[in-house]
Amino acid sequence: xxHFSIQNIRTILNKHKDNKTPLLAVMEELQxxxxxxxxxxxIMVSERLDVPLSxxxxxxxxxxxxxxxxxxxxxxxxxxxxxxxxxxxxxxxDHLKTKLNIQAGETTSDLEYTLETINCLGACAVGPTVVTxxxxxxxxxxxxxxxxxxxxEQES
Amino acid sequence: xxxxxxxxxxxxxxxxxxxxEVARDNAIWIPTLCYHEALKPYGGCRLCLVELETPRGSxxxxxxxxxxxDGMVVxxxxxxxxQSRQIVAQLLLARAGHVPFIRELAASVGVNDTPYxxxxxxxxxCARCVRACQEIVGMSAISIANRGSDRVxxxxxxxxxxDCIECTTCVLVCPTDAITLxxxxxxxRTVHEWQSExxxxxxxxxxxxxxxx
Amino acid sequence: xxxxxxxQELDAWRESCKNELDxxxxxxxxCDGTGCRALGSQHVLTALRQAVNGNNVEIxxxxxxxxxxxxxxxxVDPQQIAYQQVTTKHVHKIISDTLGKGEVISExxxxxxxxxxxxxxxxxxPYYKSQMRxxxxxxxQIDPHQIEHYIAHKGYMALSKALYDMSPxxxxxxxxxxxLRGRGGAGFxxxxxxxxxxxxxxxxxxxxxxxxxGNPGAFTDRSxxxxxxxxxxxxxxxxxxxxGATEGFIYIRSEYPLxxxxxxxxxxxxxxxxxxxxxxxxxxxxxxxxxxLGAGAFVCGEETALMASIEGKPxxxxxxxxxxxxxxxxxxxxxxxxxxxxxxxPSIIANGAEWFAGVGTEKSKGTAMFxxxxxxxxxxxxxxxxxxxxxxxxxxxxxxxxxxxxxxxVQFGGPLGGCxxxxxxxxxxxxxxxxxxxxxxxxxxxxxxxxxxCMVDLARxxxxxxxxxxxxxxxxxxxGTKVMLDILTRICNGQGEKxxxxxxxxxxxxxxxxSLCGLGQAAPNPVLSSLRHFRDEYEAHVYDxxxxxxxxxx
Numbered sequence: 001x002x003h004f005s006i007q008n009i010r011t012i013l014n015k016h017k018d019n020k021t022p023l024l025a026v027m028e029e030l031q032x033x034x035x036x037x038x039x040x041x042x043i044m045v046s047e048r049l050d051v052p053l054s055x056x057x058x059x060x061x062x063x064x065x066x067x068x069x070x071x072x073x074x075x076x077x078x079x080x081x082x083x084x085x086x087x088x089x090x091x092x093x094d095h096l097k098t099k100l101n102i103q104a105g106e107t108t109s110d111l112e113y114t115l116e117t118i119n120c121l122g123a124c125a126v127g128p129t130v131v132t133x134x135x136x137x138x139x140x141x142x143x144x145x146x147x148x149x150x151x152x153e154q155e156s
Numbered sequence: 157x158x159x160x161x162x163x164x165x166x167x168x169x170x171x172x173x174x175x176x177e178v179a180r181d182n183a184i185w186i187p188t189l190c191y192h193e194a195l196k197p198y199g200g201c202r203l204c205l206v207e208l209e210t211p212r213g214s215x216x217x218x219x220x221x222x223x224x225x226d227g228m229v230v231x232x233x234x235x236x237x238x239q240s241r242q243i244v245a246q247l248l249l250a251r252a253g254h255v256p257f258i259r260e261l262a263a264s265v266g267v268n269d270t271p272y273x274x275x276x277x278x279x280x281x282c283a284r285c286v287r288a289c290q291e292i293v294g295m296s297a298i299s300i301a302n303r304g305s306d307r308v309x310x311x312x313x314x315x316x317x318x319d320c321i322e323c324t325t326c327v328l329v330c331p332t333d334a335i336t337l338x339x340x341x342x343x344x345r346t347v348h349e350w351q352s353e354x355x356x357x358x359x360x361x362x363x364x365x366x367x368x369x
Numbered sequence: 370x371x372x373x374x375x376x377q378e379l380d381a382w383r384e385s386c387k388n389e390l391d392x393x394x395x396x397x398x399x400c401d402g403t404g405c406r407a408l409g410s411q412h413v414l415t416a417l418r419q420a421v422n423g424n425n426v427e428i429x430x431x432x433x434x435x436x437x438x439x440x441x442x443x444x445v446d447p448q449q450i451a452y453q454q455v456t457t458k459h460v461h462k463i464i465s466d467t468l469g470k471g472e473v474i475s476e477x478x479x480x481x482x483x484x485x486x487x488x489x490x491x492x493x494x495p496y497y498k499s500q501m502r503x504x505x506x507x508x509x510q511i512d513p514h515q516i517e518h519y520i521a522h523k524g525y526m527a528l529s530k531a532l533y534d535m536s537p538x539x540x541x542x543x544x545x546x547x548x549l550r551g552r553g554g555a556g557f558x559x560x561x562x563x564x565x566x567x568x569x570x571x572x573x574x575x576x577x578x579x580x581x582x583g584n585p586g587a588f589t590d591r592s593x594x595x596x597x598x599x600x601x602x603x604x605x606x607x608x609x610x611x612x613g614a615t616e617g618f619i620y621i622r623s624e625y626p627l628x629x630x631x632x633x634x635x636x637x638x639x640x641x642x643x644x645x646x647x648x649x650x651x652x653x654x655x656x657x658x659x660x661x662l663g664a665g666a667f668v669c670g671e672e673t674a675l676m677a678s679i680e681g682k683p684x685x686x687x688x689x690x691x692x693x694x695x696x697x698x699x700x701x702x703x704x705x706x707x708x709x710x711x712x713x714x715p716s717i718i719a720n721g722a723e724w725f726a727g728v729g730t731e732k733s734k735g736t737a738m739f740x741x742x743x744x745x746x747x748x749x750x751x752x753x754x755x756x757x758x759x760x761x762x763x764x765x766x767x768x769x770x771x772x773x774x775x776x777x778x779v780q781f782g783g784p785l786g787g788c789x790x791x792x793x794x795x796x797x798x799x800x801x802x803x804x805x806x807x808x809x810x811x812x813x814x815x816x817x818x819x820x821x822x823c824m825v826d827l828a829r830x831x832x833x834x835x836x837x838x839x840x841x842x843x844x845x846x847x848x849g850t851k852v853m854l855d856i857l858t859r860i861c862n863g864q865g866e867k868x869x870x871x872x873x874x875x876x877x878x879x880x881x882x883x884s885l886c887g888l889g890q891a892a893p894n895p896v897l898s899s900l901r902h903f904r905d906e907y908e909a910h911v912y913d914x915x916x917x918x919x920x921x922x923x
Contacts, residue, residue, distance in 0.1 A: 019659075020699065023681035028623065028662055039313050052290075052319060054299035055682070057312040061301040062683035062840075065623055065665035068313075082586030082783065082816045083742035085830055119667060119834075121624050122588035123407045124740065125437030125748035134626070138407035199688040200843050202883045216882050221688040240845075240883040243876060247848040271872055272852045281847070303666070303683070304839040305851045 004034055004041055013048050023051050023059060027066060035071035072107045072114035074152055076100075077131040081120030084127035092128045093117065095142040099149060112156075158226035163233065175219035175230055176204055186219055186232050187241060187265055189248075190282040192329055195291055197221045201282060202244055203265070207231045216240070238265070246270040252280050255332045274305075279334035281307050285326035295319045298326065298350060309349075316351040326350075372643030374651035376529040379520075386521035395426050395468060396446040400509060402433025402595050403588075403627050404749075405440035409456065413441050416460040426468060432596020432631070434509025435740075435750030436496050439479060442509075444491055451491040452477040482746060482768060496747055499765040501728065503736045504712045505752045508596035513631045516638040519599040525644055527718035531607045532652040535718070540611035541567060544714065546722035548734040553579055553670075553707030554782065554811045555887075556733070556800040562704060565694035566612045569702035574614040576605055577698065577705040579675060580621035580628070583667035584783035585834060587814025589738040590708040592750045594621070594628035597712070598635035602658060604714035606645065609656045612704055617658040620675050623665065632660060667838035671886050672705045674840065685840045686886035707812065709738055730756035733799035737813060741767045744774065744819035760794040763817060774819040778902065782811025784831040784838075785891035787898025788824060807898035809891070823920035824903040825910055828895045829857040835892040846889030849880040853896065861921045865911035874900055 012029050016022035026045060031037055037060055046053040060066045078084075078093040097103060100113050107114040123129045126138030132148060159168050162175070162184055169178050174197060179186050189201035197220040206219045209229035216236065231237070245262040249270040252258045255278055262268065283300060286309055290296045297319035301310050311317035327337045327347065335349050346353040373379050399405075399414050417428055436442060439453035445467050452463065452474065459477060466472040478487040481495055488494050502508075511518035519525075531540050545560030566574060578601060582590040593601065605617050621629055636658055639645035647655045666684045668674045674684040676698045697703025713735065717725045726734040733755045739762065742748045746768030753762060759779060763769065770776050778788040787808035789796070796802050800810050818827060832854045841847040856873045859865055877893035877900075884890045900907060909915045916922055 021679065021681035024664060024678060025661070028664055031664075042312075051681070052296035052299075053312040054296045054317065054319070057301060057310075058299040058683050059681070062303050063664035063666050065663075080585070080834075082780075082814075082830070083748065085585075086743045086816065086818075086822065086827075118624060119583060119665070119838075120585035120587070121403065122582065122591035123403045123437070124586055124588055124742040126404050126407045126440065127742070129407055136403065136407035138404070197688075198842075199885055202843050202845055202885065205883055218688055218885070223690065236882060239875075240879045243849070243879040244844050244883065247844055247852070250852075251848065272848075273855070274848055274851065281841070283842075300683075300841075302841075304837060304841040305847055307841040307847065 004030075004038070006044070008033075009041065009044060010048075013045070023049055023056065024063075027056075027059065031066050035075075036067040036069055039068070070107065070111060073112050073156070074133055075114045075116065076133075077116045077118040078104070079119075079121045079123070079127060079129040079131070080117045081122075081124060081127065081129075083120075083124035084129055087127045089128035089140075091142060092130060092140045092145060095145050096130075099145065158224065160224055160226065160228040160230065162230040169224060173224050175206060175217075175222050175224050175228075178224045179206075179219065179230075179232060184232060187261065188220065189261065189280070189331065190284060191220045192284050192288075195284060195287045195329070198283060198287065203241055203261075205237055205240055207234045207237055241265045242267050246272055247274070248280060250274040251276065252278055252332060254278070255280075257332050277334075278332050279309060280332055281309065282331060283309070284329040284331065285309060285335055288325045288329045293321065293323055293325050295321055295323075297321075311350045311352070314351075316353075320347075320350060320352045322347075322352065322354040372641070374643065376533050376650060379525060379529055379650060383520050383523075383526070386517040390518060390521045393447050396429055397421070397426060397463070397468075398429045398431050398444040398446060398509070400433060400440060400442040401430040402437070402440075403591060403625075404433060404437030405442060406627070408440045408454075410441035412457050413443065413455050413460065416457045417443075417463075420460050420464045421468075424464075424468075429512050430514070431509045431511065432513045433592040433750070434596070435505065435592055436494070436747065437749045438747055444509075449491040450489055451479065451494060453479050495768070496749070496751075496766065499753070499761065500751050501736050501754050502752045503716060504600070504709060504738060505593065505596070505750070507600070508592060511597065513596055513598055514634050516599060516635065516642065519597065523719065524599055525603055527715035528603050528606055528644065529650060531610055531718050532650055532654060537567065537611045537613060540607060540718065543722050544611070544717060547717045547725040548722075548729075549710065549713055549717060549725065550733060550800065551707060552709035552713070552737065552813070554785070554809055556810060559706060559710050562694065562706075563608060563612050565692070566614075566702050566704040569694055571702050573616075573701045574612055575698045575701060575703040576609045576612060576614045576617045577672075577675065577679075577703060578605055578617070578619040578708060578711050579670060579672065579705050580619055580625075580708050581663050581667075581670040581675060582625075582708070582812060583622060583663075583670050583838075584785070584812050584814045586740070586742050586780075586783055586816050587812050588740045589750050589813045591625055591628055592740075593708055593712050593738070594625065595631050598628075598632045599639065600712045600715055601632075601708055602635055602639055602645065604711035605658060606649065606656055607714050607718055608704065608706070608711065610654055614704070615656060617656065618661050618679055618698070619658060620661045620663060620669070620679060622663040622669075624663075629660065629662065636660070666840075667834075668840045668886075668888050671888055674886070675705065676703065683840070685842050686888070688885060709813070728754040728756075730797060730799045732801060737798070737810070739813045739815055741815045741817060743780075743815075743817040744770055744822060745817040746771050755799050756797045758795045758797055759789065762798060762815075763794070767817070770817070770819050774821060777818045777820050777822055778824065780816040780818065780827065780831075780895065781808035781814075782894070783814045783816070784834045785809065785888065785894055786811045786814075787894045788818070788827070788902060789898075790902040807894065807901055809894070821918055821920070823861075823916055823918040824899045824906050825857070825916075826861055826918075826920045828899045829854070829861050831895040832857050832892070835888065839888065839892070843883075843885040843889060845880045845883040846885070846892060849876055849884075850889070850892050852876060853880070853893070857896070860907065860910045861916075863910070863914050863916075863922055865907075867911070869911055870900070870904075870907050 245267040250272040669684040
């Protein structure tokens with residue numbers, strides 16, 4: 001996990017200085033860099049961009065791409081799009097919940113895994129689709145999930 | 157000057173006013189909840205819907221946001237409008253049936269009970285407080301967090317906001333008394349919902365004095 | 370490379386690009402789209418690169434041609450031998466047998482389910498034969514990272530024509546005459562929309578590409594964005610010229626990382642070559658495009674919510690009027706079109722309105738892209754003339770229903786659309802016919818249901834989706850969809866009560882009439898259309914405590 005530095009946040013803010021309304025773009029970049037948006041960071045963003053903190057908080061809680069809490073080392077996303085649904089994506093998600101012992105949107109207490117549902121990834125023809133740390137896996141089944149989790153364990 | 161008809165009544169009025177404003181000036185009743193004269197129209201509660209006759213059939217619009225135009229034919233009380241108002245009122249009753257104002261509002265459109273169940277709350281999310289804080293006071297100390305049915309009005313991170321200037325405008329514009337102002341001691345007051353506590357005294361913006369009013 | 374200053378320089382460059390792209394060359398085209406990647410195409414690609422190292426074989430990565438189900442796809446040129454479901458273990462055989470000896474590997478060929486015969490070449494695949502690929506013709510044929518490939522295939526020729534041979538009004542007239550209708554779902558005439566924006570007073574105007582394809586189960590925009598981003602960019606520059614806009618935005622959902630990557634590369638290439646930015650092609654016209662990423666909110670596909678999001682706010686729609694053409698982004702006149710609409714523009718300008726309107730129906734011209742998923746043999750993206758029947762789309766291009774099961778219905782337009790049952794299979798697909806049936810063209814996403822799909826469960830699934838995605842600003846959508854979902858969940862759990870169906874129907878009608886924006890107004894469509902066509906399934910759940918498709922319970 002990256003610890004946030006004021007210097008780095010400044011760099012990110014600077015990158016978007018030509019953007020007329022940079023709030024979302026800045027928050028997206030911070031989210032992808034740090035995995036979450038702590039309050040202190042958002043206060044700084046609010047001050048530097050001269051946007052009321054209440055608006056920053058609205059944006060942070062409106063869009064599901066933002067998290068106010070730290071994410072796990074590995075982020076596992078199960079697609080809940082229609083095609084994945086009709087191909088039994090719900091069983092894949094249920095299996096992930098059981099294996100990791102958390103609900104969707106939660107992080108394991110050891111900060112190893114975050115489980116998320118994600119709206120359609122557009123990989124519909126190969127569903128059910130699961131994304132682990134940005135890597136797409138098609139035609140998922142419960143046994144493939146076991147295999148996938150074992151692989152992550154071994155690699156880390 | 158433009159001329160329009162509302163419920164078969166011919167009305168002359170100036171350009172640039174909403175259907176709701178024109179109707180009210182002419183004593184035509186349209187129920188509202190999120191509308192407030194001092195705030196920009198929001199179009200959120202959908203109680204003020206009216207039906208327009210257009211060449212391509214009828215069209216349902218919110219009268220608070222839709223400008224009155226020349227030649228317009230407006231109906232405020234059609235069967236469609238009545239039904240949609242009643243269902244909105246039933247949803248409001250499911251949320252805040254314990255609030256006298258909501259019960260009166262529902263009764264005004266002919267609804268006294270509801271077939272629906274929703275988590276109860278005194279706040280009906282009309283956003284009058286949030287808009288007043290932004291548009292009138294200019295502080296934006298509070299805002300809406302989350303989306304959909306999880307919406308809630310809060311100060312940022314649910315912690316007392318440094319932007320709050322204790323003007324209590326939010327308390328004044330709240331239609332359901334969801335925001336309450338209480339005296340803690342003789343010299344201090346609190347707005348419970350925002351966890352802001354402050355000394356009784358003059359408002360820093362308008363010098364309105366809370367003491368002894 | 371120096372910036373192109375004249376149309377002649379562009380023509381000269383095209384000639385050299387054409388020579389580079391030698392069609393008789395030995396070449397492996399490997400699909401590198403999202404679908405094939407999820408099936409392991411990148412391992413295949415790495416293995417192929419290692420294996421051909423040093424040989425005179427070109428490896429071209431392409432975007433998604435749409436035939437996702439059979440991926441990873443590898444096509445051998447110049448013979449166009451189409452290999453499907455290629456894995457790393459096939460790599461050496463492809464190199465030694467096909468490239469070395471010119472032999473076809475039969476186990477990698479697609480087998481036509483209708484006659485059991487293997488199909489050797491790309492153009493013979495039944496999947497492509499039933500299509501008319503006008504917007505998608507280059508998908509899978511070119512490398513989206515190489516602007517030279519697009520240029521060689523007449524890329525930016527329409528832009529050159531629009532800048533030098535046409536007036537802004539002439540551009541708009543051409544689009545109006547083509548009768549192109551918005552491919553985002555509503556079907557409003559694109560040219561007329563442009564004209565409103567052009568006529569709006571103001572020096573500062575914006576054009577926006579809506580690439581927030583949030584409809585779960587639709588990926589037509591993704592395939593275009595990944596496979597041929599330059600066509601969308603070219604369409605936007607032409608539109609901006611017509612409208613008089615100086616700045617453009619592409620709002621794309623963050624769930625499409627590959628599309629974002631390809632767009633960024635394409636935008637930079639267009640800028641480097643003087644096709645975007647100041648003084649485009651030396652014409653004096655200035656226009657730039659910026660990318661904006663969504664952050665996970667379906668409602669941002671609604672145009673006023675999308676603009677709020679670009680403005681750095683929560684994606685809450687606002688009532689219209691004022692329309693975006695009058696007061697849009699930052700209060701300035703703005704024009705929003707869908708990815709497919711923008712991508713249709715270059716060929717309309719290059720080939721003329723009559724060419725475009727030469728196919729289609731009386732009121733809906735041109736071709737349309739559809740993505741098909743669910744209980745169908747060939748899930749993927751297709752492009753067909755508007756007006757072909759549902760039967761042709763599902764059974765010819767889509768290859769029919771798998772496992773010998775029977776077709777039950779198709780959900781057209783995703784969570785904001787409706788279902789169409791089997792008795793309407795011969796209905797021509799156009800905007801009006803679909804609306805009459807309680808569905809919508811939507812953004813071209815189809816979900817096919819067979820006898821084992823429960824329509825009540827499907828309606829519940831969609832209602833769960835829209836309920837989670839409602840912004841919550843207006844009461845009917847915020848609480849109405851929640852109550853509807855509660856009722857549907859109860860019905861699907863076998864706890865439906867007498868009166869539930871009627872309450873659901875009444876509520877659905879009001880949410881449709883009274884909601885503030887298009888999301889709320891369309892959210893009840895799956896429920897209303899399934900109640901219209903499959904009411905007996907609801908009744909079986911509520912009164913007989915029986916799920917006819919045995920999905921909700923056995």
